[in-house]
């Protein structure tokens with residue numbers, strides 16, 4: 099490829115506070131329209147904003163985890179523009195002096211660690227929502243005044259996958275910190291991308307477009323890939339990329355123009371006269387710093403060294419704190435990390451995906467899984483039966499032992515019972531027996547399989563192996 103992509107990301111993360119950033123209205127999602135509103139967040143004249151300390155604290159925590167320099171004095175500013183979902187006619191944001199700047203986040207890219215520089219992190223309020231229905235448009239201000247942290251990177255990404263990896267890592271950090279719930283479908287985490295191309299080796303940036311509306315990792319990757327292809331085509335045909343904002347349309351699989359920058363806003367930022375400068379001292383910074391828990395990268399490294407897990411498994415199991423906690427609690431009970439990891443990576447994650455459940459509302463708790471795995475380990479049931487039992491547990495939320503009792507699934511190692519099953523299998527397969535005796539020893543596995551089938555998977559495979567070997571030697 100002749101061209102190199104240059105990509106920067108802006109992520110808006112909704113800070114997980116009970117109240118809005120400048121008033122005491124609730125931030126709960128899915129409340130009846132305009133229920134979470136008051137004169138402040140609907141922009142009535144004469145009202146005064148009061149900064150929510152909790153929002154600052156969450157913003158600080160995110161900034162410190164992202165290795166940012168905290169500005170001990172930051173300023174709120176009015177970003178002026180008119181839009182029906184913004185009743186004040188301006189949004190309170192931060193401009194010249196943001197809460198934090200000059201951080202970085204490390205991501206894995208092509209088996210290397212790449213440092214993505216964070217330009218700034220600032221606090222701002224969200225706007226309301228326009229709802230267009232036929233001839234009318236309605237406004238819901240529940241979201242107006244909800245606290246956001248806007249996290250802006252330097253243009254450090256060179257491909258779509260890198261960008262998606264960064265958002266995945268960033269989301270994991272914000273969730274570990276309990277700063278943002280990371281729910282992309284509900285809009286708690288929104289991502290915009292600035293994308294331009296330049297001939298390889300050139301230093302100057304090309305003309306960029308901004309892509310909005312990418313509300314999943316998959317869409318971030320697809321939208322950026324699409325935009326890179328689109329711009330490549332234009333440049334190769336000798337055309338010129340227009341600076342504009344484009345929307346990702348997931349149903350069409352394309353980005354479409356939204357508005358061009360010719361009519362770009364001049365926001366006329368100026369300091370918000372109703373809010374004093376935000377001052378953060380060392381004591382507060384240290385206190386927040388000490389509350390930062392072990393995050394995904396460190397936890398992943400620890401899972402590899404402490405439990406001997408492969409890097410791939412460790413990565414997936416530590417991406418969310420809840421999944422990592424589930425693993426560690428279960429492992430303590432079962433004392434076999436590899437076994438727990440295998441079951442979680444295959445059975446558990448597959449069932450969660452099929453049932454569209456998350457680990458938080460999973461119908462099999464970690465201690466229920468531990469009980470099941472200990473029964474498999476002890477040989478009370480076979481691994482194969484265990485998998486069926488697990489499916490049933492997911493479906494009905496009952497314990498492994500009660501299911502085994504109810505369905506009589508206990509593994510059988512009664513010698514007499516197994517010997518008679520072996521006899522029957524050998525009697526029913528005389529040709530195979532002859533071939534085996536003639537030297538085709540790989541047929542041994544076939545006989546074991548037949549015995550397992552005959553006993554509906556309940557025979558203890560280890561005992562079957564021993565008895566069958568003895569029988570065939572006769």
Ligand SMILES: [Zn+2]
Pocket residue numbers: 118121122123134135136137138139140243
């Ligand atoms: Zn309010």
